[in-house]
Amino acid sequence: MGQLYGTVTPEIVEKLKSIVGEKNIIFEDKAKLQEYGMDTLSLITGIVAEPEVAVKPESTAQVSAIMKLASSHKIPVTARGAGTGLAGSAIPTSRGIVLSLEKMNKILEVDTVDRVAVVEAGVITKDLCRKVEEYGLMYAGYPMSTESSFIGGNVATNAGGAKVIKYGNTRKHILGLEVVLANGEILQLGGRYRKSTWGYDLMETIIGSEGTLAIVTRVIVNLIPGGGKILDLIVPFPDTETVVQAVSKMIVEGNIFPVAVEFMDKLCLTMSAKHHEITLPFTDREDVEAYLIIQLHGNTQEELEAIYEKAGELCLENGALDVFAAESRRDSENIWKVREEYGPGLRLLGKQVYNNPGDVIVPFAKVPEMMRELRKLGEKYNTTIAVVAHIADGNFHTLYVKPDEVPPEQWIDYAKKVYEEMTEIALRLGGVGSGEHGIGLLKKDIFLKSKSPIEIEIMHGIKKAFDPDGILNPGKII
Numbered sequence: 001m002g003q004l005y006g007t008v009t010p011e012i013v014e015k016l017k018s019i020v021g022e023k024n025i026i027f028e029d030k031a032k033l034q035e036y037g038m039d040t041l042s043l044i045t046g047i048v049a050e051p052e053v054a055v056k057p058e059s060t061a062q063v064s065a066i067m068k069l070a071s072s073h074k075i076p077v078t079a080r081g082a083g084t085g086l087a088g089s090a091i092p093t094s095r096g097i098v099l100s101l102e103k104m105n106k107i108l109e110v111d112t113v114d115r116v117a118v119v120e121a122g123v124i125t126k127d128l129c130r131k132v133e134e135y136g137l138m139y140a141g142y143p144m145s146t147e148s149s150f151i152g153g154n155v156a157t158n159a160g161g162a163k164v165i166k167y168g169n170t171r172k173h174i175l176g177l178e179v180v181l182a183n184g185e186i187l188q189l190g191g192r193y194r195k196s197t198w199g200y201d202l203m204e205t206i207i208g209s210e211g212t213l214a215i216v217t218r219v220i221v222n223l224i225p226g227g228g229k230i231l232d233l234i235v236p237f238p239d240t241e242t243v244v245q246a247v248s249k250m251i252v253e254g255n256i257f258p259v260a261v262e263f264m265d266k267l268c269l270t271m272s273a274k275h276h277e278i279t280l281p282f283t284d285r286e287d288v289e290a291y292l293i294i295q296l297h298g299n300t301q302e303e304l305e306a307i308y309e310k311a312g313e314l315c316l317e318n319g320a321l322d323v324f325a326a327e328s329r330r331d332s333e334n335i336w337k338v339r340e341e342y343g344p345g346l347r348l349l350g351k352q353v354y355n356n357p358g359d360v361i362v363p364f365a366k367v368p369e370m371m372r373e374l375r376k377l378g379e380k381y382n383t384t385i386a387v388v389a390h391i392a393d394g395n396f397h398t399l400y401v402k403p404d405e406v407p408p409e410q411w412i413d414y415a416k417k418v419y420e421e422m423t424e425i426a427l428r429l430g431g432v433g434s435g436e437h438g439i440g441l442l443k444k445d446i447f448l449k450s451k452s453p454i455e456i457e458i459m460h461g462i463k464k465a466f467d468p469d470g471i472l473n474p475g476k477i478i
C-alpha cells in the first residue's frame with residue numbers, strides 16, 4: 001500500500017509496558033525477537049524478519065489498547081499464534097510489533113446445551129479437542145499441527161487437514177469470533193447459532209485473512225457428538241489412477257464417508273517408515289506404487305465392521321492389491337506417525353530435499369491429471385517429486401529432491417521455480433494455489449496474478465474498510 005510506518009521508540013515501549021506489564025514485553029533481545037520473527041517457512045527457506053518489539057497480552061482489553069497505540073503511530077502489527085504456519089504469514093516483514101496470543105490460552109466455557117466451546121485465541125487446538133472429549137463432544141477441526149498450532153491461527157489460516165473430507169475445514173466449525181480491529185475497537189461477530197441470513201458476514205471474511213483484517217481474541221466453536229469407533233486401514237495400489245477410482249467408488253457407490261483418506265506415494269511412505277523405524281505392511285512389495293491411509297468411523301463396533309467390510313471390498317474390486325486393518329492402538333499410532341511426520345524420511349536419500357511448504361488443490365476428478373503433470377514436471381526439472389495428499393480433497397503436498405547438477409546455494413530458488421510451475425498447473429486444472437497453508441509471503445505474487453482486476457479492487461476495498469492505514473500484517477495476501 002506504500003504507507004510510511006512509524007517505528008517503535010523507547011517511549012512506545014514504555015506505553016506497551018504499561019498496557020501488558022514488563023514481563024510480557026520482549027525488546028532489545030535479538031535472539032528472542034528472532035524467535036518471534038519466524039514460522040515454519042523460515043525453517044525451510046531461512047526467511048526471518050526481526051520485529052522491533054514482541055508483546056504478549058493477557059486479555060482482549062490489552063489487545064485493544066495495543067492496537068489503539070499502534071494505530072495512532074501507524075506501527076505495523078503482526079498477530080502471532082504458535083508460529084507453525086507454512087506460508088510465512090506470521091513473519092513480520094515490516095517489523096513493528098508482533099502481538100503474540102500465547103498468553104490468551106484459556107478454555108472459557110464448554111456449553112453442552114448449545115454444543116459450543118468458547119476459547120481464547122491462544123488455546124492449542126488439541127487441548128480444546130481433549131477438553132470437549134470429557135463432555136462426550138468433539139471439535140472436528142484437525143490440522144496435522146493440532147498438537148502445537150493455536151485455534152486463533154487455525155481461524156486466521158482457515159486450516160484444513162486430514163479430516164476435511166468428512167468434517168470440513170476450520171471455517172465449518174466456527175460460530176462466533178471476538179476480534180479487535182486495527183483502531184482498537186472490539187467486535188463480537190456471529191454467536192451461538194448455526195445459521196443466519198443477516199447481512200454481509202464479516203466473520204466469514206475474517207476467517208482465512210491471515211491477520212490482515214483483525215486480531216482474533218476469542219472463538220466460539222461448534223461441537224458435534226463424539227464417541228463411536230475408529231478403524232485405520234492401509235491399502236496398497238499399483239498406480240495412482242486406480243487410487244482415485246477406488247476413492248470415488250467408496251464414497252459414491254459405497255455411500256461411505258471416511259474420516260480421512262490420505263495418499264502417500266511409495267517413496268514417501270517407505271522412507272518415512274524407515275526413518276521412524278516402523279514396520280508397515282506392503283512396504284516391500286514391488287508391485288505397489290501408492291498407498292491410501294483410510295480412517296473409518298462407526299457409531300458402534302457392528303456398524304464399523306459393516307463399513308469396513310464394504311470399504312475393503314470396494315477397494316479390492318477397484319484395483320487395490322490388498323487391505324490391512326490396524327489391529328491395535330499401536331498399529332494406528334504407527335500408521336499416523338508415518339503419515340504426519342513424513343518430512344524427514346526423504347533425507348535418508350542423502351540429498352537435499354525441499355519439503356515444499358506450498359500446497360495446491362485441484363478438483364478431485366483432475367487428481368490423475370495432476371499426478372501425471374507432476375511426473376512431467378519432475379522430468380523437466382530432473383527432480384524426484386514425492387507426493388503426499390489429502391487426496392479426497394484433491395489437496396497436494398510435495399517434496400522435491402535436489403538434482404546433483406544444481407549447486408546447493410541455488411537449490412531453494414530452483415525448488416521455488418518448480419513450485420511456481422506446479423501452482424500454475426493446479427490453476428490451469430481448475431484449482432487454486434493453496435487448499436490450506438495460505439498465501440503469506442510464499443504465494444502472494446502468483447495469487448495476485450490469478451485474480452481479476454475487479455476482484456483485487458474489491459479485496460483492497462475490504463482491507464481499507466477494516467484497516468485504513470494498512471498496519472495489520474502488511475505485505476501479506478494483497
Ligand SMILES: Cc1cc2nc3c(=O)[nH]c(=O)nc-3n(C[C@H](O)[C@H](O)[C@H](O)COP(=O)(O)OP(=O)(O)OC[C@H]3O[C@@H](n4cnc5c(N)ncnc54)[C@H](O)[C@@H]3O)c2cc1C
Nearest residue numbers: 081082083084085089144145150152153156159160211216
Ligand atoms: C507439522 C505441520 C503440519 C501442518 N499441517 C497442517 C494441516 O494439516 N493443515 C493446515 O491447514 N495447516 C497445517 N500446517 C500449517 C499450520 O500449522 C497452520 O496454518 C496453522 O493453522 C497455523 O496456526 P498457528 O497458531 O501456528 O499460526 P501462526 O503460524 O502463528 O500464524 C499464521 C497466520 O495467522 C495469523 N494469526 C495467528 N493468530 C492470529 C490471531 N489470533 N488473530 C489474527 N491473526 C492471527 C498470523 O498473523 C499469520 O498470518 C502444518 C504445519 C506444520 C508445522
